[in-house]
Amino acid sequence: MPVAKPVSSDGRVIAHIDMDCFYVQVEQRKQPELRGLPTAVVQYNSWKGGALIAVGYEARKFGVKRSMRGDEAKGVCPQIHLVQVPVARGKADLNSYREAGSEVVSILARMGRCERASIDEVYLDLTDAAETMLAETSPESLEVIDDEALKSHILGLKHEDGSDMKENVKAWLCRSDADHRDKLLACGVLIVADLRRQVLQEAQFTCSAGISHNKMLSKLASAMNKPAQQTVVPCSSVQGLLESLPIKKMKQLGGKLGSSLQSELGVNFVGDLLQFSEQKLQEYYGINTGTWLWNIARGISGEEVEGRLLPKSHGSGKTFPGPRALKTLPSVQHWLNELCEELSERLQTDLDQNRRIARTLTLHARAYMSSESDSHKKFPSKSCPLRYGTTKIQEDAMNLFQAGLREYLGPFKVKTQGNQKSGWGITGLSVIASKISDIPSGTSSIMKYFQGQDQLCSPSKLAKDQFELENSCSFSENESNSTLNLVEHMKLPEEEATIKNESSDLESMEHQASRNSLEVPFYSSVSSLKRADFSQETPLPFSGRESHPEPKLTELQSEVSSEEFTFESGRPASEQRVKRNSLRDKGTPSLLKFFRRVDPSCSVQNQVVAQSFDNTNIRSSLVLFVGIARVKMCREGRCGITMSMRLIPR
DNA sequence: ACGGTTGAGACA
DNA sequence: TTGTCTCAA
Numbered sequence A: 001m002p003v004a005k006p007v008s009s010d011g012r013v014i015a016h017i018d019m020d021c022f023y024v025q026v027e028q029r030k031q032p033e034l035r036g037l038p039t040a041v042v043q044y045n046s047w048k049g050g051a052l053i054a055v056g057y058e059a060r061k062f063g064v065k066r067s068m069r070g071d072e073a074k075g076v077c078p079q080i081h082l083v084q085v086p087v088a089r090g091k092a093d094l095n096s097y098r099e100a101g102s103e104v105v106s107i108l109a110r111m112g113r114c115e116r117a118s119i120d121e122v123y124l125d126l127t128d129a130a131e132t133m134l135a136e137t138s139p140e141s142l143e144v145i146d147d148e149a150l151k152s153h154i155l156g157l158k159h160e161d162g163s164d165m166k167e168n169v170k171a172w173l174c175r176s177d178a179d180h181r182d183k184l185l186a187c188g189v190l191i192v193a194d195l196r197r198q199v200l201q202e203a204q205f206t207c208s209a210g211i212s213h214n215k216m217l218s219k220l221a222s223a224m225n226k227p228a229q230q231t232v233v234p235c236s237s238v239q240g241l242l243e244s245l246p247i248k249k250m251k252q253l254g255g256k257l258g259s260s261l262q263s264e265l266g267v268n269f270v271g272d273l274l275q276f277s278e279q280k281l282q283e284y285y286g287i288n289t290g291t292w293l294w295n296i297a298r299g300i301s302g303e304e305v306e307g308r309l310l311p312k313s314h315g316s317g318k319t320f321p322g323p324r325a326l327k328t329l330p331s332v333q334h335w336l337n338e339l340c341e342e343l344s345e346r347l348q349t350d351l352d353q354n355r356r357i358a359r360t361l362t363l364h365a366r367a368y369m370s371s372e373s374d375s376h377k378k379f380p381s382k383s384c385p386l387r388y389g390t391t392k393i394q395e396d397a398m399n400l401f402q403a404g405l406r407e408y409l410g411p412f413k414v415k416t417q418g419n420q421k422s423g424w425g426i427t428g429l430s431v432i433a434s435k436i437s438d439i440p441s442g443t444s445s446i447m448k449y450f451q452g453q454d455q456l457c458s459p460s461k462l463a464k465d466q467f468e469l470e471n472s473c474s475f476s477e478n479e480s481n482s483t484l485n486l487v488e489h490m491k492l493p494e495e496e497a498t499i500k501n502e503s504s505d506l507e508s509m510e511h512q513a514s515r516n517s518l519e520v521p522f523y524s525s526v527s528s529l530k531r532a533d534f535s536q537e538t539p540l541p542f543s544g545r546e547s548h549p550e551p552k553l554t555e556l557q558s559e560v561s562s563e564e565f566t567f568e569s570g571r572p573a574s575e576q577r578v579k580r581n582s583l584r585d586k587g588t589p590s591l592l593k594f595f596r597r598v599d600p601s602c603s604v605q606n607q608v609v610a611q612s613f614d615n616t617n618i619r620s621s622l623v624l625f626v627g628i629a630r631v632k633m634c635r636e637g638r639c640g641i642t643m644s645m646r647l648i649p650r
Numbered sequence B: 001a002c003g004g005t006t007g008a009g010a011c012a
Numbered sequence C: 001t002t003g004t005c006t007c008a009a
Helices: A022-030 A070-076 A095-108 A127-136 A165-174 A180-203 A215-222 A235-243 A256-265 A270-275 A278-296 A329-354 A390-409 A443-456 A459-472 A483-490 A506-514 A553-562 A616-636
Strands: A014-019 A039-043 A051-055 A081-084 A113-118 A121-125 A207-212 A230-232 A314-319 A356-369 A382-385 A424-438 A496-501 A566-569 A594-597 A608-611 A641-646
Touching: A014 A095, A014 A180, A014 A215, A022 A039, A022 A051, A022 A095, A039 A070, A051 A070, A070 A081, A095 A113, A095 A121, A095 A180, A127 A180, A165 A180, A180 A207, A180 A230, A180 A235, A207 A215, A215 A230, A215 A235, A235 A270, A256 A278, A270 A278, A314 A329, A314 A356, A329 A356, A329 A390, A329 A424, A356 A390, A382 A390, A390 A424
Parallel strands: A039 A081, A207 A230
Antiparallel strands: A014 A121, A014 A207, A039 A051, A113 A121, A314 A424, A356 A382, A356 A424, A496 A566, A496 A641, A594 A608
C-alpha cells in the first residue's frame, strides 16, 4: 500500500525521464538499418511468433500493440521487423538492455540526484541546478532559447489558433512576472531539454520527460507526449489535470486499490477524492494510505528522489507455462542451475564493476499440485545467506527449493516410485540476490562498517546464523542439526592470519597487478575443489593447482612467497579447520578462500577482494580486512602492507 | 494456466 | 528478519 511521506513545501524541480520503446531503440542502435522501419522486440519466437515486449512507434501506426504475438503483428503490419531478445542458457537475457540503461543513467546523473527507477526510467532532482540557473542565467535574461526546449509542452498553456506554439512556449519560459516556482520549472525545462539532447548525442536514444514539483506529477507528464518530447506541469494546471484523470492512471492506483476506490467510494477520477476528508480516507484505507490518497488528490507527493544508480537486487527467473511445467527434481535442478549461473555472473560483474556484495539468496517458485484438494496453496519462498561462487549458489538454491517443496507438499510425502510422476508441477522459478551493500573504501566508512559488523559477529548471532544456515540449507536429510553440532560451531577455533608484503618495488607490484588477479586459498576442508567455485575468468595462480586442490599450509606459504606475499598463522593447519557438520563428501569448504586483486582506481592495483565464505560472519570479517588493506595501501601510496585479521569473533 | 522478466516497497 | 503481497513496465 502506498504511504504518505512528509512533504517539503515543494519548491523542488523533479524530472521523470522515460526512454521511448527502449528495447527497440537498443536493437535499432545495434542494427542501424532498422532505424525508421516498423520494428518490435519479441521473445521466444517458437510459439506464434513470440510475444512482443516492445513496439517501435513506426509499428504502432499500424496498430501493432504490446502483448500481441509475433504472428498477429505480422498480420496487421506485414513489413514489421521482429527482433528477438537475446537468449542465453535457454532464457531471455536482458543484459544488453541493462547496460544501455546504465549508459543513459550515467549521462543524466551528471546534472543532479538521480534515481534509476527501472531499466528505462529515471527520476532526477534538478532543484539545485535550477536554482543555480535562475540565479546566474535566468531564462528571462536569455534572448535565444534552445529549440528543443521551445518544443516543450506546457500543461494548461492556452493555445490560441494561429499563434506560433514556440512563441507561446518562449513567452512562458521567459515570463518575468512568474512566481518563483514557475521560474524554477522553466529552468528545469531548459535543463531537461539539454539532457535529452546529450542522451541523443552520446547514447543515440530518444526519450520523453516530465518536469514538475514532484515525482508523481512528473511521471504523469512524461507519458503525455511521446516519443521524444517533454511536458512541464505548472502548479496552476494541477487541479485541472487531476480533475479529469481516471483514477487508474495514477501510479499505485492501477491495481486493487484503484478498483476499490471505484467500487467502494465511487471515485472515478483523481479529483473525486477531494470530496473525502483525510479522516474518512484513513478510515477506509488506514492512516498511511488514507493520507497518501488525500495528498495525491491535491497533487501533493513528498517522495524523495533516491540517489541510486544501481539496482538493489538481481534476479533471474523463468516461467514454465502449462505443458512445460517441470515435474521432476532433475529438471528443476537443471533450470535452477541455469538461472543460478546467470545470477552468479551478474553478481560477479557487480562486484568487479561496483564493489558490491549481495548477502541474501532467495528462491521463488510457482507450483501446482495435480490431485490434492489444497492445490491452491502457494509454494513458499525461501532464503539463506548468499555464498559467492556459481556452484555454491546452485547448491544453495536447490536446497532452498527442496525445503520449499517439502513444505509445499506438507504431510503428503508421496513417494515417487521409479519414473512415476509425483503429482506436482513447477510453472515458475526465480532466484534473487538481495541485501546488496558496498564494500567500504574510506577510513571512516570502514570504521562504521566495522562497528556494524561487530554486532553481526556476536556469538548469539553467529549461532543463529549457523542454525538458520543449517536448517534452511541443510545438505542432506539424515545429517542431524544436533545441539552438539551447534555447540561445535560456536566453539570455532580462533584464527589469525597475517599477510605481509615487504616489497617496495613498484615495478614488481605492477607486474603482479597486471596478472589481474591472485587467488590465495587459505584453507580447504574439501578434497574436490572445483575451479568453477571461483571466479571464472581469472588465471590459476598456482601451477598444478588442479592436482593439488588442497595445498598444505607450507606449500601455500611458499607459493604465496613467490608472489611476494607471506602467509603467517599462529596455529598449525589442523587447528585452523573450521568445523562444519560432518559432510565431507559435499563441496562445502568451510573457510577457504581467495583474494582477488583488482583496483582500477589506484595506480598500483591493490584491491583485495574476499568472497565466497561459508557464513556471513566470516565473510564480513574478511570484507573488513579487504577495506583495511585498500586503505592502507592507498594511504601509504606504496605496496608494503601488513594486515592481520581475526576470523572468529570473541 | 502464453504477459515474461525483472524490480521496488509495504506489511505482518 | 523472513516471507507474502502488491504494483509497475
